[in-house]
Amino acid sequence: MKKRIVLLPGDGIGKEVINSAKDVLNAIAEEYNHTFSFESHEIGGAAIDLYGTPLPETTVDACKQADAVLLGAVGGPKWDSNPSHLRPERGLLGIRKALDLYANLRPIKGFKNLLHASPLKEEVVSGSDLLIVRELTGGLYFGTPSERRDNGNSVVDTLVYSRQEIERIVDKGFQAAQQRRGHLTSVDKANVLESSKLWREIVEEKKAQYPDVAVEHVLVDAAAMKLITNPTQFDVIVTENLFGDILSDEASVITGSLGMLPSASLNENGVGLYEPVHGSAPDIAGKGVANPVAMILSAALMLRYSFQLNDEAKVIEDAVQAVLDAGFHTGDIQVPEGRLVGTAEMTKLIADYI
Amino acid sequence: MKKRIVLLPGDGIGKEVINSAKDVLNAIAEEYNHTFSFESHEIGGAAIDLYGTPLPETTVDACKQADAVLLGAVGGPKWDSNPSHLRPERGLLGIRKALDLYANLRPIKGFKNLLHASPLKEEVVSGSDLLIVRELTGGLYFGTPSERRDNGNSVVDTLVYSRQEIERIVDKGFQAAQQRRGHLTSVDKANVLESSKLWREIVEEKKAQYPDVAVEHVLVDAAAMKLITNPTQFDVIVTENLFGDILSDEASVITGSLGMLPSASLNENGVGLYEPVHGSAPDIAGKGVANPVAMILSAALMLRYSFQLNDEAKVIEDAVQAVLDAGFHTGDIQVPEGRLVGTAEMTKLIADYI
Ligand SMILES: CC(C)[C@H](C(=O)O)[C@@H](O)C(=O)O
Ligand SMILES: CC(C)[C@H](C(=O)O)[C@@H](O)C(=O)O
Numbered sequence: 146m147k148k149r150i151v152l153l154p155g156d157g158i159g160k161e162v163i164n165s166a167k168d169v170l171n172a173i174a175e176e177y178n179h180t181f182s183f184e185s186h187e188i189g190g191a192a193i194d195l196y197g198t199p200l201p202e203t204t205v206d207a208c209k210q211a212d213a214v215l216l217g218a219v220g221g222p223k224w225d226s227n228p229s230h231l232r233p234e235r236g237l238l239g240i241r242k243a244l245d246l247y248a249n250l251r252p253i254k255g256f257k258n259l260l261h262a263s264p265l266k267e268e269v270v271s272g273s274d275l276l277i278v279r280e281l282t283g284g285l286y287f288g289t290p291s292e293r294r295d296n297g298n299s300v301v302d303t304l305v306y307s308r309q310e311i312e313r314i315v316d317k318g319f320q321a322a323q324q325r326r327g328h329l330t331s332v333d334k335a336n337v338l339e340s341s342k343l344w345r346e347i348v349e350e351k352k353a354q355y356p357d358v359a360v361e362h363v364l365v366d367a368a369a370m371k372l373i374t375n376p377t378q379f380d381v382i383v384t385e386n387l388f389g390d391i392l393s394d395e396a397s398v399i400t401g402s403l404g405m406l407p408s409a410s411l412n413e414n415g416v417g418l419y420e421p422v423h424g425s426a427p428d429i430a431g432k433g434v435a436n437p438v439a440m441i442l443s444a445a446l447m448l449r450y451s452f453q454l455n456d457e458a459k460v461i462e463d464a465v466q467a468v469l470d471a472g473f474h475t476g477d478i479q480v481p482e483g484r485l486v487g488t489a490e491m492t493k494l495i496a497d498y499i
Numbered sequence: 500m501k502k503r504i505v506l507l508p509g510d511g512i513g514k515e516v517i518n519s520a521k522d523v524l525n526a527i528a529e530e531y532n533h534t535f536s537f538e539s540h541e542i543g544g545a546a547i548d549l550y551g552t553p554l555p556e557t558t559v560d561a562c563k564q565a566d567a568v569l570l571g572a573v574g575g576p577k578w579d580s581n582p583s584h585l586r587p588e589r590g591l592l593g594i595r596k597a598l599d600l601y602a603n604l605r606p607i608k609g610f611k612n613l614l615h616a617s618p619l620k621e622e623v624v625s626g627s628d629l630l631i632v633r634e635l636t637g638g639l640y641f642g643t644p645s646e647r648r649d650n651g652n653s654v655v656d657t658l659v660y661s662r663q664e665i666e667r668i669v670d671k672g673f674q675a676a677q678q679r680r681g682h683l684t685s686v687d688k689a690n691v692l693e694s695s696k697l698w699r700e701i702v703e704e705k706k707a708q709y710p711d712v713a714v715e716h717v718l719v720d721a722a723a724m725k726l727i728t729n730p731t732q733f734d735v736i737v738t739e740n741l742f743g744d745i746l747s748d749e750a751s752v753i754t755g756s757l758g759m760l761p762s763a764s765l766n767e768n769g770v771g772l773y774e775p776v777h778g779s780a781p782d783i784a785g786k787g788v789a790n791p792v793a794m795i796l797s798a799a800l801m802l803r804y805s806f807q808l809n810d811e812a813k814v815i816e817d818a819v820q821a822v823l824d825a826g827f828h829t830g831d832i833q834v835p836e837g838r839l840v841g842t843a844e845m846t847k848l849i850a851d852y853i
């Protein structure tokens with residue numbers, strides 16, 4: 146198979162972990178006789194510094210022509226006081242919108258021998274394996290007006306969804322549940338928000354099309370609680386953009402480290418952008434100590450979702466598991482009697498296994 | 500001291516636990532020579548059934564004339580498919596708005612001998628003691644438009660805040676931090692929302708007025724994570740309405756049960772409404788098994804915040820602590836070798852201690 150992959154390293158540890166993904170993909174290419182070509186482009190703070198914008202046209206064009214996109218992370222204190230349109234996050238939000246990546250899939254599964262690193266009791270997290278399907282191109286993130294009013298004396302943001310936007314993400318949720326354990330939890334705030342009421346109605350309408358899926362509605366406040374008290378009760382969670390942002394970061398505690406969590410953002414045509422859930426971690430950037438696992442697992446998701454290379458994806462996941470099982474870990478996780486390694490060594494261990 | 504207290508039992512277990520608060524307050528009145536008069540009014544589903552509206556005018560008027568209001572809980576499956584204006588939650592939102600109860604204080608403190616009931620490891624939660632100051636009358640909960648558009652093909656909700664609304668709640672946050680450990684965490688989503696940017700600016704402006712308070716800004720997604728990984732890092736958290744809703748339910752897991760958490764909702768004039776954080780729990784309603792502690796502790800907050808009866812408030816809190824220390828607990832909490840009691844017995848134990 147021949148595939149063109151665009152790499153968007155971004156900022157901070159993004160620049161480091163993106164190389165880990167590349168190394169691991171090269172190992173896969175060699176082993177399975179694929180040809181992966183890589184092309185690097187700027188986004189976020191790095192793009193602001195070079196081109197004066199967080200999302201240059203050349204980056205967007207390259208992504209549109211690619212078979213898939215891998216993104217590291219964006220952001221850092223250097224650009225934190227920039228005006229809105231010159232903030233690194235704008236690059237991320239911009240590329241999501243430009244490619245219409247409305248479906249963000251965030252699988253959360255504890256690695257058995259890292260469960261002790263979770264702040265949750267082992268008996269609570271043990272066996273938890275859930276997927277958050279987050280709407281990524283609508284809601285409060287993109288609604289207008291989003292502006293100051295009355296000479297700066299008031300401010301407004303807008304939560305807007307079209308029926309079609311809700312329908313397509315809800316479908317993704319149902320389909321994901323069909324491929325997993327057949328259970329879908331739709332999270333909303335239907336006792337307060339009109340948008341959530343429409344969301345809930347659409348979920349109810351769609352039920353008939355997926356008779357093999359059991360559906361449950363949970364209010365976002367209750368979901369934030371249940372995710373911690375009883376994470377194993379969840380299979381697939383489908384929710385709107387901001388709720389998904391909050392709940393997926395929260396759910397990361399189940400695994401003990403944000404450094405383990407990959408994500409896939411897909412559009413209707415199967416073109417996808419794959420990125421770790423973690424950010425650019427400016428505090429540890431440039432030190433060679435970042436955990437590359439989330440980025441490497443994101444590359445595995447790319448193989449599975451964009452290229453249908455299920456076996457190859459599985460090999461990467463197995464490699465990660467094997468290296469963790471052998472006791473290797475980066476500094477974000479404490480493993481008693483484990484072996485602390487840096488980004489490069491962790492990457493090499495995983496690539497070598499392949 | 501002579502005080503007129505309005506009781507709003509509401510629905511489900513609200514009707515049961517409100518009596519517990521009354522019994523405990525009567526014990527305080529007797530012991531400390533106060534005169535508390537009680538008057539009961541309908542709200543929520545009970546009001547819909549009797550008067551066809553979740554918030555009758557008589558209820559609003561009574562609350563306005565009272566020295567303080569105690570509320571049980573609203574809601575239940577019976578009214579879940581009602582149209583928006585006939586849902587029990589409208590009563591709750593309506594009374595908050597009618598009394599301008601913009602400051603919702605939710606203290607979260609683990610009870611030492613119940614920590615084992617938390618899904619979090621004991622070493623993680625041990626010593627945690629935080630206060631969430633939630634804005635309660637603005638944001639997405641009350642912004643207009645909140646409606647269907649294009650023949651029901653799209654939907655919009657509006658997140659709106661005036662500068663003055665943000666200023667007054669941020670002030671409350673700073674003041675609470677001054678009275679506690681001097682640390683304020685302001686939670687927002689300033690990397691995406693314009694309203695959060697104004698929020699953050701206002702917190703920055705106010706800093707100078709409270710030089711004894713250390714301020715930190717945390718994004719809501721990161722806060723949802725840190726609340727679990729490291730709850731002891733927080734003292735006071737100040738945030739807008741919806742973020743506060745989600746984070747306070749989430750934070751309840753620290754204590755092992757939502758059944759322990761009181762809340763106070765205050766306006767500029769010190770009139771307050773006091774209610775447990777938990778809901779109406781229709782599944783256990785009417786069985787006499789509900790945990791009355793959150794409601795009783797809400798009554799303690801009333802004595803402290805509305806009547807400045809600090810000693811009396813403390814006595815209630817000590818009574819609760821003593822009864823829990825003696826091993827008594829309701830069914831929502833597992834205490835090995837503890838003594839399981841119902842609502843009435845739990846209430847009597849606490850009242851007797853006083
Ligand atoms: C960086 C930020 C804009 C982004 C988001 O809120 O979507 C991030 O938190 C995420 O979850 O991918
Ligand atoms: C019942 C509901 C409207 C309410 C809210 O969202 O404010 C509740 O969850 C709360 O936190 O008091």
